[in-house]
Amino acid sequence: MCSVFSKKKSKVEKLEIQYKKLLEESYKLSHSNRKESDKKRAEAEEILNQIESLTKND
Numbered sequence: 832m833c834s835v836f837s838k839k840k841s842k843v844e845k846l847e848i849q850y851k852k853l854l855e856e857s858y859k860l861s862h863s864n865r866k867e868s869d870k871k872r873a874e875a876e877e878i879l880n881q882i883e884s885l886t887k888n889d
Contacts, residue, residue, distance in 0.1 A: 843885050850878040
């Protein structure tokens with residue numbers, strides 16, 4: 832019932848959550864697998880570019 836009153840997340844908010852998640856995964860992988868960590872970091876940077884382009888348009 833609470834979900835009826837909750838605010839839907841904007842596209843930017845969803846991307847920010849995904850960005851933070853990728854950064855956390857990158858950090859965890861950096862201790863064991865540097866190559867995979869770099870891939871996650873690159874994905875996070877792509878998400879950040881999307882966030883920046885969306886916020887510039889507003």
